[in-house]
Amino acid sequence: MSELPKNYEAAGVEAKWYAKWLEEKAFNAQPDPKKEPWTIVIPPPNVTGILHMGHALNNTIQDVLIRWQRMQGKNALWVPGTDHAGIATQNVVERKLAKEGKSRHDLSRDEFLKEVWAWKEEYGSTIVNQLKKLGSSCDWDRERFTMDEGLSKAVHEVFCRLYDKGLIYRGNRIINWCSRCTTALSDEESEHVETEGALYYIRYAVKDEKRKITVATTRPETMLGDVAVAVSPRDKRYADLVGKTLILPILGREIPVVADEFVDPNFGTGCVKVTPAHDPNDFEIGLRHKLEPINVMTDHGIMNEAAGTYAGMDRFECRKQLIEDLKHGGLIEKIDKHMHSVGHCYRCSTVVEPRLSPQWFVNMKPLAKPAIEAVRDGRIKFVPERWTKVYLDWMENIRDWCISRQIWWGHRIPVFYCDACSHQWAAREVPGSCPVCGVKDIRQDEDVLDTWFSSWLWPFSVFGWPEQTADLKHFYPTNTIATAPEILFFWVARMIMAGLEFMDEIPFDTVYFHGTVRDDQGRKMSKSLGNSIDPLGIIEKYSADALRFSLMMLTATGQDVYVNDEKFELGRNFCTKIWNAARFMQMNASCEGPLDPEKIDFSKMTLSPDDQHILAKLSEAVRNTEDNLARHRFNDAALAMYDFMWHHYCDWYVEYSKGVFRGGDMQRKMEVEQVMHYVFSNAIRLLHPFIPFITEELWHGMGYNISSDSIQTAPWPKALSYEDLNVWGVQRETVDYVDAKHDLIRVGRTLRTDYNLTPKQQAKFYIRPAQERTGKILHKDVASVALLLGAESIEIDRDFTPDGTMPSGISQLGTVYMSIEGLVNTAAEIAKLKKQIEVVENGITGISKKLSNANFVSRAPADVVAGEEKRKGELLEKREKLQKLIETLST
RNA sequence: GGGCGUUUAGCUCAGUUGGUUAGAGCGCUACCUUCACACGGUAGAAGUCACAGGUUCGAGUCCUGUAACGCCCACCA
Numbered sequence A: 001m002s003e004l005p006k007n008y009e010a011a012g013v014e015a016k017w018y019a020k021w022l023e024e025k026a027f028n029a030q031p032d033p034k035k036e037p038w039t040i041v042i043p044p045p046n047v048t049g050i051l052h053m054g055h056a057l058n059n060t061i062q063d064v065l066i067r068w069q070r071m072q073g074k075n076a077l078w079v080p081g082t083d084h085a086g087i088a089t090q091n092v093v094e095r096k097l098a099k100e101g102k103s104r105h106d107l108s109r110d111e112f113l114k115e116v117w118a119w120k121e122e123y124g125s126t127i128v129n130q131l132k133k134l135g136s137s138c139d140w141d142r143e144r145f146t147m148d149e150g151l152s153k154a155v156h157e158v159f160c161r162l163y164d165k166g167l168i169y170r171g172n173r174i175i176n177w178c179s180r181c182t183t184a185l186s187d188e189e190s191e192h193v194e195t196e197g198a199l200y201y202i203r204y205a206v207k208d209e210k211r212k213i214t215v216a217t218t219r220p221e222t223m224l225g226d227v228a229v230a231v232s233p234r235d236k237r238y239a240d241l242v243g244k245t246l247i248l249p250i251l252g253r254e255i256p257v258v259a260d261e262f263v264d265p266n267f268g269t270g271c272v273k274v275t276p277a278h279d280p281n282d283f284e285i286g287l288r289h290k291l292e293p294i295n296v297m298t299d300h301g302i303m304n305e306a307a308g309t310y311a312g313m314d315r316f317e318c319r320k321q322l323i324e325d326l327k328h329g330g331l332i333e334k335i336d337k338h339m340h341s342v343g344h345c346y347r348c349s350t351v352v353e354p355r356l357s358p359q360w361f362v363n364m365k366p367l368a369k370p371a372i373e374a375v376r377d378g379r380i381k382f383v384p385e386r387w388t389k390v391y392l393d394w395m396e397n398i399r400d401w402c403i404s405r406q407i408w409w410g411h412r413i414p415v416f417y418c419d420a421c422s423h424q425w426a427a428r429e430v431p432g433s434c435p436v437c438g439v440k441d442i443r444q445d446e447d448v449l450d451t452w453f454s455s456w457l458w459p460f461s462v463f464g465w466p467e468q469t470a471d472l473k474h475f476y477p478t479n480t481i482a483t484a485p486e487i488l489f490f491w492v493a494r495m496i497m498a499g500l501e502f503m504d505e506i507p508f509d510t511v512y513f514h515g516t517v518r519d520d521q522g523r524k525m526s527k528s529l530g531n532s533i534d535p536l537g538i539i540e541k542y543s544a545d546a547l548r549f550s551l552m553m554l555t556a557t558g559q560d561v562y563v564n565d566e567k568f569e570l571g572r573n574f575c576t577k578i579w580n581a582a583r584f585m586q587m588n589a590s591c592e593g594p595l596d597p598e599k600i601d602f603s604k605m606t607l608s609p610d611d612q613h614i615l616a617k618l619s620e621a622v623r624n625t626e627d628n629l630a631r632h633r634f635n636d637a638a639l640a641m642y643d644f645m646w647h648h649y650c651d652w653y654v655e656y657s658k659g660v661f662r663g664g665d666m667q668r669k670m671e672v673e674q675v676m677h678y679v680f681s682n683a684i685r686l687l688h689p690f691i692p693f694i695t696e697e698l699w700h701g702m703g704y705n706i707s708s709d710s711i712q713t714a715p716w717p718k719a720l721s722y723e724d725l726n727v728w729g730v731q732r733e734t735v736d737y738v739d740a741k742h743d744l745i746r747v748g749r750t751l752r753t754d755y756n757l758t759p760k761q762q763a764k765f766y767i768r769p770a771q772e773r774t775g776k777i778l779h780k781d782v783a784s785v786a787l788l789l790g791a792e793s794i795e796i797d798r799d800f801t802p803d804g805t806m807p808s809g810i811s812q813l814g815t816v817y818m819s820i821e822g823l824v825n826t827a828a829e830i831a832k833l834k835k836q837i838e839v840v841e842n843g844i845t846g847i848s849k850k851l852s853n854a855n856f857v858s859r860a861p862a863d864v865v866a867g868e869e870k871r872k873g874e875l876l877e878k879r880e881k882l883q884k885l886i887e888t889l890s891t
Numbered sequence B: 001g002g003g004c005g006u007u008u009a010g011c012u013c014a015g016u017u018g019g020u021u022a023g024a025g026c027g028c029u030a031c032c033u034u035c036a037c038a039c040g041g042u043a044g045a046a047g048u049c050a051c052a053g054g055u056u057c058g059a060g061u062c063c064u065g066u067a068a069c070g071c072c073c074a075c076c077a
Helices: A010-023 A053-071 A086-099 A109-123 A126-134 A149-164 A220-225 A236-241 A280-288 A305-310 A315-328 A365-376 A387-396 A470-475 A485-503 A535-542 A544-554 A565-587 A609-630 A634-662 A666-687 A692-701 A722-728 A732-754 A772-780 A782-789 A826-852 A854-859 A862-890
Strands: A037-041 A075-079 A168-178 A183-185 A190-206 A212-217 A228-231 A245-247 A254-259 A271-274 A332-345 A353-362 A381-383 A415-418 A423-426 A442-444 A480-483 A510-513 A763-769 A791-796 A808-811 A814-819
Touching (some): A010 A126, A010 A535, A010 A544, A010 A692, A037 A053, A053 A126, A053 A480, A053 A535, A053 A609, A075 A470, A086 A109, A126 A544, A149 A168, A149 A423, A168 A280, A190 A271, A220 A305, A220 A315, A228 A280, A315 A332, A365 A387, A381 A387, A480 A485, A485 A510, A535 A544, A544 A692, A565 A634, A565 A666, A565 A692, A609 A666, A609 A722, A609 A732, A634 A666, A634 A782, A732 A763, A732 A772, A732 A782, A732 A808, A732 A814, A763 A772, A772 A782, A772 A791, A772 A814, A782 A791, A808 A862, A826 A862
Parallel strands (some): A037 A075, A228 A254, A381 A510, A763 A791
Antiparallel strands (some): A168 A183, A168 A353, A190 A212, A190 A245, A228 A271, A415 A423, A415 A442, A763 A814
16 A cells, blocks of 8 residues: 555556556456356457547447446456458548549559558558547457458458358449548448538420420439430329420430339329439439439539530539520429438538439348348347337338448458459459469459448457357357447448348347447537547546546436536546545554454444445446446446545545544544445445546555455445345434434534524534434434534434524434524524424325325325325324424524 | 427426426525535425317327427429
8 A cells, every 4th residue: 555646647547458458458358158248349440540529429328338248257358450441541531632633543553552552551550549548448469451362352252152042142223422431332321411502493395396394403414314204194284295206405315204103193294314324213203214323423423425515514513504595495394492312422412413323232121031030039239229110111121232342441342253254253362363264364353341340240250150169169149249320221220130140149238338428519529510529638638537426427227428528527537536535544543554444344243334235336336337337327436436436435434434533532533444444445436437547556555465466356245135234233213313314414504594693603502302202312413414514513312302492403313403502593593493384284284285185195095195295194293393492493 | 391309496307108396417596614425415496298170087298270399301494
């Protein structure tokens, strides 16, 4: 035990312990058949990522869970890693190249990939290091990267299995195209944003007639790719037009009028332009009517040669120009404002272009089926539960997953083509020749896979799958996955499908969805808004423990978390409070040598009521904390500990102990000291998962590191029942008495405040106990009451008759009277008592009304009725006492 | 268009199977630099539980409807 410095220096302490933990491999776990495994796999942050508050929240939750399980003796493993984040990372490196005046096309594919790997080597560990600052107890020896050799092997294996099963196919379909990233996106990667656009009404002429019909569109530039106009087969207005020919404005192309069920005659004009290459519905119409799609744009969203004179224009520039030209020709009927949701690239926010394109897809329906079952039958639980429905709705309407991306950074699609014999096949390893005709000149598909095609395998690929490793056998399935609801579809749903398909087993049993971290105005934190709070800044300013504890106090299950800088003072202040409580104990230490908290035994001691009380409250706090942790109620768990440490231990027990330490009873001092060390050492163990650094520092600083060198390996506190506590002589009755004593002290303190007594002014108090028995107990306990009350002296007397001017207050244990020289304020005292009577009377009226209600008496449960009756009796008694007091004062 | 969430003190939020007088943190008021802690202590003020109905002996809590804000999903041009 070394003397604790007056101020806690978080930065140095945190760095010191994290380094020590790493050195001692405190977070490492190996398969061990004797121990129960408990596993979390991290949602791998992007290698391009820097730690934001969302990460801080997400990882604090995981760390609390894993440290808790580890302390309980489980074989706890938290597997860390990062995601290669295909598009995001490629964008970062492309921007870097752009600064050097280069594009990736100035480099060969291999050269470019070398650049990306070099970037990854240099910056890829940024977020990992930041996670360490937070205190994350990951097994860093197991750190994985989604493009590692092992994980790539898993990707290839999965691709080949699905390909051979026929669940992966290549199709020419309308996909979401980002013309800035020049790649296809999955449906999930296209973010719909409600946008004010326009609905343009354009006139198309009927061939050889004077008639014109009007079509409405939000994307007029796509008319250059129109191949027909569709009307509803039930629409009488246009019945005679079906089969006739229209002249497409500007281009003058002849296009037919077709009848199709898709058209809603009540929307717009009832005529729909059909552009099969740029709209999914139109594509379907095109198929039904055997119309050849015309693509009018390049990969970069530039109009192509099919756009005639508009070729070379950007799509939005073209839109503007085209509308101008149509206006000139008198072909615009009107332009209406129109709200609609428009897809945007989730990586660069560019407006997504629906576009016909040959891509690779996974047929998801067969994979979804068992994944729906696993959640429906409760093998996998969602917390909060409401996400179950969101999941099931999506899964039941699941659509095929577009997995090919036209970028270079990622897992290259393991499909090979032989041009000699037109053979196409998927292979786990790059083949040397065509397995059919033996030709060596084969080529691999140019595209790479969606990033999520590697992350959906994460819970088993990190353990070496497809090899049947010991790790995999021991640690899979994992237990809890903690994540934000934003990636329910991207990641969680797909992991469940992959786990069941490839492991034949769920990947985890619990999914905990936490909220989004927002600023104090409720806005999502984002770089563009500039409202982000940097967790590292908070760590620097307040400490990692403060950051963690504050976040946990603020995290109601599944609710969004609103933060500003000041919110983190909560955790900082709490840490300071704990620190000072420890210093207090050191300053009053009388035992020589350190105390082993695991060897403290109270069975041979006579515990005072306050000793018994704090021991009982500790067990209550342990129970509350565990219950709440088990239910993922992190805020309630944090609050239970906070309340115990601050409002029970510091406010009452430490204050009580001062009386003992200032007295001369050496035996008592030793006893109280042992109670303090027992309680404090258990409390910091309980707190360790939340605030790992300061608790480890105190574990050592207080000299508790005798049986367990680290707090991490110390036994987890036990929630003792009264039966257990009785071994030490703890009685429930006595504990209740101390609660009542606290109440009595509060009543006395209120009197002091009401009469403006300064702490130095000592008043004389008289207590008239409500019962003979309590009188006797109070007598024995009078010293502690006097100290906590700041009383000069206390007289306890069943027959005490107050002087008419004495202010008084009523508590459960008895009536408290205060006497101080020259203190006369009868009028104020009477007014105060009258106010109290009013409150009591309100209560009596309420209860009387209830009790006189025959329905209540007959229908409410007996114990509720009895409780009400008891309560009424108490209130009546209290009213009587108050009235008597008023009478005494009035005479 | 469909679904979900939120609405409780000045602010941010708890409030579990319906049951005493609805709680916390911050802020506010008064007093206190007392010997662990002013990042502190003691005491206190502060609420029409969004609104309207209903169920019930009893509703912040359950049901129906309304409103506001937020989120997710969706191929009506």
